[in-house]
Amino acid sequence: MEQKRKETAVVYKQQEIATDIYDMWITTSLAAQAKPGQFISVYTHDKSALLPRPISICEADRENGRLRIVYRVAGKGTAEFSRYKAGRHIDILGTLGNGFPLEKAKGKKVFLMGGGIGIPPMLELAKAIAHNAGNEVQAASVDIIVGYRDKELFLSEDLSRYGKVHIATEDGSAGTKGNVMDAIASEGLEADVIFACGPMPMLRAIKKYAAEKGMEAYISLEERMACGVGACLGCVVKTREVDHHSHVNNARICTDGPVYAAQNVEI
Amino acid sequence: MFNTQITIAGVTFKNPVMTASGTFGSGMEYSEFVDLNSLGAVVTKGVANVPWEGNPTPRVQETYGGMLNAIGLQNPGIDVFIERDIPFLRQYDTRIIVNVCGRSASDYVEVVEKLADQPVDMLEINVSCPNVKHGGIAFGQDPKCLFDITKEIKAKARQPIIMKLSPNVTDIAEMAKAAEAAGSDAISLINTITGMKIDIHKRTFALANKTGGLSGPAIKPVAVRMVYQAANAVKIPVIGMGGIANAEDAIEFMLAGATGIAVGAMNFVNPYTTAEVVKGIETYMRQYHIENISDIIGTVK
Numbered sequence: 001m002e003q004k005r006k007e008t009a010v011v012y013k014q015q016e017i018a019t020d021i022y023d024m025w026i027t028t029s030l031a032a033q034a035k036p037g038q039f040i041s042v043y044t045h046d047k048s049a050l051l052p053r054p055i056s057i058c059e060a061d062r063e064n065g066r067l068r069i070v071y072r073v074a075g076k077g078t079a080e081f082s083r084y085k086a087g088r089h090i091d092i093l094g095t096l097g098n099g100f101p102l103e104k105a106k107g108k109k110v111f112l113m114g115g116g117i118g119i120p121p122m123l124e125l126a127k128a129i130a131h132n133a134g135n136e137v138q139a140a141s142v143d144i145i146v147g148y149r150d151k152e153l154f155l156s157e158d159l160s161r162y163g164k165v166h167i168a169t170e171d172g173s174a175g176t177k178g179n180v181m182d183a184i185a186s187e188g189l190e191a192d193v194i195f196a197c198g199p200m201p202m203l204r205a206i207k208k209y210a211a212e213k214g215m216e217a218y219i220s221l222e223e224r225m226a227c228g229v230g231a232c233l234g235c236v237v238k239t240r241e242v243d244h245h246s247h248v249n250n251a252r253i254c255t256d257g258p259v260y261a262a263q264n265v266e267i
Numbered sequence: 268m269f270n271t272q273i274t275i276a277g278v279t280f281k282n283p284v285m286t287a288s289g290t291f292g293s294g295m296e297y298s299e300f301v302d303l304n305s306l307g308a309v310v311t312k313g314v315a316n317v318p319w320e321g322n323p324t325p326r327v328q329e330t331y332g333g334m335l336n337a338i339g340l341q342n343p344g345i346d347v348f349i350e351r352d353i354p355f356l357r358q359y360d361t362r363i364i365v366n367v368c369g370r371s372a373s374d375y376v377e378v379v380e381k382l383a384d385q386p387v388d389m390l391e392i393n394v395s396c397p398n399v400k401h402g403g404i405a406f407g408q409d410p411k412c413l414f415d416i417t418k419e420i421k422a423k424a425r426q427p428i429i430m431k432l433s434p435n436v437t438d439i440a441e442m443a444k445a446a447e448a449a450g451s452d453a454i455s456l457i458n459t460i461t462g463m464k465i466d467i468h469k470r471t472f473a474l475a476n477k478t479g480g481l482s483g484p485a486i487k488p489v490a491v492r493m494v495y496q497a498a499n500a501v502k503i504p505v506i507g508m509g510g511i512a513n514a515e516d517a518i519e520f521m522l523a524g525a526t527g528i529a530v531g532a533m534n535f536v537n538p539y540t541t542a543e544v545v546k547g548i549e550t551y552m553r554q555y556h557i558e559n560i561s562d563i564i565g566t567v568k
Contacts, residue, residue, distance in 0.1 A: 003299060004300070005300070006300075006537065043536075047332075049329060050332065050333065050334065050483055050535075050536045051327075051329045051334060051535065051536065052536070224324065224327050224328060225327065226334060226532075226535040227296070227535040227538075229297070229299070229300075230296045231534070231535070232290065232338070232535055233321065233341050234324075234336065235324070235327075236321070236341070246318075246341065246343055247318045247343035247344060248319065248320045255296070
């Protein structure tokens with residue numbers, strides 16, 4: 001049964017796959033219930049840093065009971081994680097949040113868009129969409145558009161197994177110079193539905209683009225959070241309609257999200 | 268046999284362990300982790316007469332050994348609370364303490380009156396939230412104001428009331444005495460300590476609200492000191508909180524004078540904390556052959 005819980009996982013392996021970007025596989029029973037777009041919260045051993053770090057699930061290996069997380073070192077918590085070697089115990093809480101609405105991809109031409117450290121959740125999502133379709137027709141109709149700072153194109157090879165990868169880089173060292181929106185424009189790409197995760201300016205641009213084109217877009221948000229389970233009300237996003245739980249125009253990203261229909265949130 | 272029962276204002280609790288308001292919702296989210304039947308009481312997130320939106324984000328930030336929050340008392344309003352949250356909690360064999368917030372005396376009174384016929388055990392009056400302008404903090408920082416608001420609420424409340432005190436005062440004993448003199452049945456403390464964090468890379472405040480309430484293990488020594496001072500200043504029971512992470516911390520508060528104790532920020536860190544504190548108190552009682560947990564209250568003088 002799918003149940004949120006805190007448990008001790010074990011680091012299976014870890015490597016740095018780009019500057020400050022780490023790729024860690026952990027052995028955990030939570031792998032069995034992981035859905036694309038969900039996240040786990042990871043605890044530091046340093047007890048002066050109390051709150052767990054929310055990190056998106058990049059891949060789930062249900063057979064072997066392993067989860068893959070790919071994260072950027074952004075502070076003392078993630079710096080500690082980056083030093084972990086195989087066999088290290090690591091406390092995690094999960095699986096948290098709702099995933100991407102996979103059913104919206106059925107029979108549609110899909111854009112999967114990831115920017116920077118928003119790229120990792122696109123991998124499990126791409127895999128799920130490909131498996132759902134169960135044939136190459138769907139795989140061929142998935143365009144994966146990913147934006148990087150430079151030519152350190154982490155995860156792009158993994159992604160290419162599940163769709164056609166289009167690259168944008170800020171410095172123009174690979175693919176289209178610019179961001180993911182520039183890549184869509186320069187390559188003349190079209191789709192029916194968008195799934196995206198990335199920095200807020202990218203998500204705002206996608207919301208605007210989807211509205212103009214009359215497309216559905218599902219975006220994954222992040223915010224500073226404490227509990228991760230919907231109790232503290234730290235990580236809210238403004239909503240267009242009054243939220244069914246809060247009864248105000250705020251939804252909890254950790255519990256009601258992190259994925260929202262772009263038109264339903266004020267970002 | 269060990270007796271973990273305590274009594275506050277005529278209400279008996281199966282054990283002293285409660286949840287600190289605002290850290291446990293109305294129990295629903297943590298019922299996935301903790302058997303609510305095992306707790307002395309669930310103290311709910313503050314509820315006002317109408318829904319409150321709360322503050323902009325970021326609302327939370329981590330600090331050394333603790334955290335800052337400036338949620339701004341977002342809540343769905345008393346009508347939804349009565350319809351949804353109270354029936355949920357009634358399914359469990361635990362006491363229900365409703366935390367009441369307001370911007371004016373009439374806000375508090377409206378909520379208290381709506382709760383009059385509800386099956387809740389006690390009311391905790393939040394006159395100490397540092398994150399809302401006129402969020403009651405004015406009532407909680409001046410003894411005369413505290414006395415007046417307590418008297419007004421006590422006159423209307425059907426259930427026993429607990430005034431929740433702010434630590435952001437010079438003399439906590441004076442505040443405790445004011446609440447007692449106005450008829451409060453108990454007091455709880457401490458609410459969070461006003462703090463600030465600055466993001467040196469963005470050169471801006473880390474919280475959208477600029478200031479926030481500091482909680483977590485970092486504030487525990489301040490809380491123990493204030494609970495001790497308050498408990499020695501009044502005869503009404505004290506509910507102690509501030510950085511409790513385990514049973515040892517809970518026992519420390521009880522020795523300082525707390526009858527009940529509440530787990531706050533640590534729920535966010537370890538969702539099983541409350542249940543672990545319940546178990547740990549039993550272990551402590553066995554270790555020191557304590558028959559009644561109430562025997563240890565305020566025994567360190």
